[in-house]
Amino acid sequence: MARWQRICTVDEIPVLGSRRVARVSGPAVAVFRNAEDQVFALLDRCPHKGGPLSQGIVFGNHVACPLHNWTIALDTGQARAPDEGCAARYSVMVEAGEVFLDADELAAP
Numbered sequence: 001m002a003r004w005q006r007i008c009t010v011d012e013i014p015v016l017g018s019r020r021v022a023r024v025s026g027p028a029v030a031v032f033r034n035a036e037d038q039v040f041a042l043l044d045r046c047p048h049k050g051g052p053l054s055q056g057i058v059f060g061n062h063v064a065c066p067l068h069n070w071t072i073a074l075d076t077g078q079a080r081a082p083d084e085g086c087a088a089r090y091s092v093m094v095e096a097g098e099v100f101l102d103a104d105e106l107a108a109p
């Protein structure tokens with residue numbers, strides 16, 4: 001059973017942008033919001049060369065990495081072919097306009 005940790009409200013994430021969530025150990029998590037107000041969370045490291053996905057451009061259910069423009073699926077973390085790789089995905093729960101992440105996943109190195 002997940003232990004949900006409140007992060008912010010949906011409105012505190014810029015539309016077509018993201019918010020970084022620092023972790024005790026390891027890279028931050030990027031929490032994204034698309035035009036439909038869907039929220040996704042990925043490790044803030046591009047599977048290519050570690051670029052900060054939180055600084056990328058969100059379009060549809062994807063984010064374009066700011067370094068070399070790889071396209072990463074927000075729901076799976078998978079890079080779009082022909083590129084290969086996957087950013088770690090984090091569970092998200094949105095309830096009454098509040099965004100929660102799984103505390104155990106956040107704590108994992």
Ligand code: FES
Pocket residue numbers: 046047048049050051065066067068069070
């Ligand atoms: S580091 Fe993201 S595309 Fe190269």
